[in-house]
Amino acid sequence: MSEYTLYCFAQSGNAxxxxxxxxxxxxxxKPVWVDFFGKAEQRSSEYRANVNEMGEVPxxxxxxxxxxxxxxxxxxxxxxxxxxxxxxxDERLEALRWIIFDNQKVNGFLGPYRFLRTLAxxxxxxxxxxxxxxxxxxxxxxxLGERPTIADLSLVAxxxxxxxxxxxxxxxxxxxxxxxxxxxxxxxxxxxxxxxxPGHPLPNR
Amino acid sequence: MSEYTLYCFAQSGNAxxxxxxxxxxxxxxKPVWVDFFGKAEQRSSEYRANVNEMGEVPxxxxxxxxxxxxxxxxxxxxxxxxxxxxxxxDERLEALRWIIFDNQKVNGFLGPYRFLRTLAxxxxxxxxxxxxxxxxxxxxxxxLGERPTIADLSLVAxxxxxxxxxxxxxxxxxxxxxxxxxxxxxxxxxxxxxxxxPGHPLPNR
Numbered sequence: 001m002s003e004y005t006l007y008c009f010a011q012s013g014n015a016x017x018x019x020x021x022x023x024x025x026x027x028x029x030k031p032v033w034v035d036f037f038g039k040a041e042q043r044s045s046e047y048r049a050n051v052n053e054m055g056e057v058p059x060x061x062x063x064x065x066x067x068x069x070x071x072x073x074x075x076x077x078x079x080x081x082x083x084x085x086x087x088x089x090d091e092r093l094e095a096l097r098w099i100i101f102d103n104q105k106v107n108g109f110l111g112p113y114r115f116l117r118t119l120a121x122x123x124x125x126x127x128x129x130x131x132x133x134x135x136x137x138x139x140x141x142x143x144l145g146e147r148p149t150i151a152d153l154s155l156v157a158x159x160x161x162x163x164x165x166x167x168x169x170x171x172x173x174x175x176x177x178x179x180x181x182x183x184x185x186x187x188x189x190x191x192x193x194x195x196x197x198p199g200h201p202l203p204n205r
Numbered sequence: 206m207s208e209y210t211l212y213c214f215a216q217s218g219n220a221x222x223x224x225x226x227x228x229x230x231x232x233x234x235k236p237v238w239v240d241f242f243g244k245a246e247q248r249s250s251e252y253r254a255n256v257n258e259m260g261e262v263p264x265x266x267x268x269x270x271x272x273x274x275x276x277x278x279x280x281x282x283x284x285x286x287x288x289x290x291x292x293x294x295d296e297r298l299e300a301l302r303w304i305i306f307d308n309q310k311v312n313g314f315l316g317p318y319r320f321l322r323t324l325a326x327x328x329x330x331x332x333x334x335x336x337x338x339x340x341x342x343x344x345x346x347x348x349l350g351e352r353p354t355i356a357d358l359s360l361v362a363x364x365x366x367x368x369x370x371x372x373x374x375x376x377x378x379x380x381x382x383x384x385x386x387x388x389x390x391x392x393x394x395x396x397x398x399x400x401x402x403p404g405h406p407l408p409n410r
Contacts, residue, residue: 065295069302076298093281096301097274104308 004029005061007051009036010200013157015058016193017070018077021153023189023196025081033198070157071099074150084150091144098143098151137176141183148184156184160192209234210266212256214241215405218362220263221398222275223282226358228394228401230286238403275362276304279355289355296349303348303356342381346388353389361389365397 004022008015008031022029034057035041042055052059056068060076067073078085086092136143143151159181163169171178184190194200209227213220213236227234239262240246247260257264261273265281272278283290291297341348348356364386368374376383389395399405 067298067302069305071305072298072302075301093272093277096280097272097277100274100276100305100308103305 002028002030003062005032006030006197007032007034007057007059007061008197009034009057010194010197011161011202012036012057012197013161013193014070015197016160017154017157018058018060018073019193019196020156020190021074021077021084021150023191024153024187025077025083026189027077027081031197036199037202071103071154074099074153078150084148084153086144086149086151087147091149094144095149095151099154102151102154102157137180141180148187152180152184156181207233207235208267210237211235211402212237212239212262212264212266213402214239214262215399215402216366216407217241217262217402218366218398219275220402221365222359222362223263223265223278224398224401225361225395226279226282226289226355228396229358229392230282230288231394232282232286236402241404242407276308276359279304279358283355289353289358291349291354291356292352296354299349300354300356304359307356307359307362342385347385353392357385357389361386 004027006015006018006022006029008019019031034047036057041047042052042057048055051061052066052068054068058068058070058073060067060073062076067076074084077083086095140146142148143155159170159177163172171181209232211220211223211227211234213224224236239252241262246252247257247262253260256266257271257273259273263273263275263278265272265278267281272281279289282288291300345351347353348360364375364382368377376386
């Protein structure tokens with residue numbers, strides 16, 4: 001039996017954050033596929049009773065703990081493993097800032113946008129991407145500086161998925177983001193979300 | 206000179222989280238009004254240079270620290286004051302879960318919705334409010350249990366603003382939410398956002 005179990009599906013950038021972290025820290029983990037698109041399994045009474053009462057994906061199972069929200073899972077795994085962990089109080093607050101910012105404005109926007117493309121809203125606050133492009137990643141290799149932390153792992157959530165799924169190509173338009181995504185790709189254990197989690201490709205529907 | 210300075214304006218539920226926390230812990234603080242609606246001061250080069258380069262509101266100034274993201278400010282103040290602080294690792298992870306969930310799905314949705322009412326989108330995932338109504342607050346007085354924590358202070362962000370500003374009345378429709386809002390109101394130092402932060406009413410525009 002694996003130490004960690006992750007309830008996930010390949011199309012979920014939120015789940016990808018957790019799956020990527022597990023892989024990068026070399027954890028003994030296994031994915032359990034949640035049939036989100038077909039049976040909407042996450043909303044079933046069985047899933048709500050046994051995995052997560054709010055019907056959330058991802059959920060990390062570790063012993064008797066069941067954690068949801070990828071930002072919480074990242075924090076928990078960083079503390080457990082001491083990998084990708086912010087090194088000081090300032091760094092910890094800064095990592096938290098990025099994780100919340102990400103969930104609210106970056107991937108919190110990209111995820112639904114990708115899912116609901118027909119609404120055709122613009123991809124978040126232009127200031128968000130302008131900032132990533134012009135300030136942070138032009139002067140340092142990772143979000144908090146020289147070392148990758150959970151802030152990086154949170155922010156990449158949807159950024160490795162095919163540009164065709166969004167209708168625009170963030171990496172092609174922002175060279176600093178592209179270089180940063182490449183740097184994270186070189187970390188031992190990195191995998192593309194479709195290689196790391198089950199459920200791709202979707203069956204014909 | 207006050208110990209804490211909060212850059213804020215009365216209409217911001219995000220700023221309200223921080224202002225309310227400062228008041229509830231009895232901090233020595235003063236608000237500095239950001240002219241968001243008139244001059245869009247938060248986007249000025251002066252604000253970006255001196256307060257927050259991303260043009261965010263709220264910003265908490267404490268000594269040489271400048272913190273943005275209300276979830277970060279809440280965490281920082283809880284650790285500094287030991288008030289509203291989660292008491293164990295489990296509680297800490299649970300509070301973080303709620304703060305991210307809130308920024309992503311609850312107030313992260315209500316804020317823009319209120320601001321952009323003409324888009325007339327529904328107020329977030331119905332599961333969010335159903336959960337708050339039916340599960341958590343029906344069985345315990347506060348989000349994490351018997352004591353109020355930063356998770357509560359995050360979640361109330363927009364919920365005391367007038368129902369007319371939203372076009373629907375959450376408290377009237379959900380008695381457990383109404384009772385919870387009333388409980389938080391009884392905490393020493395509680396104030397309505399329009400009484401706690403400068404900038405209300407807006408001048409005629």
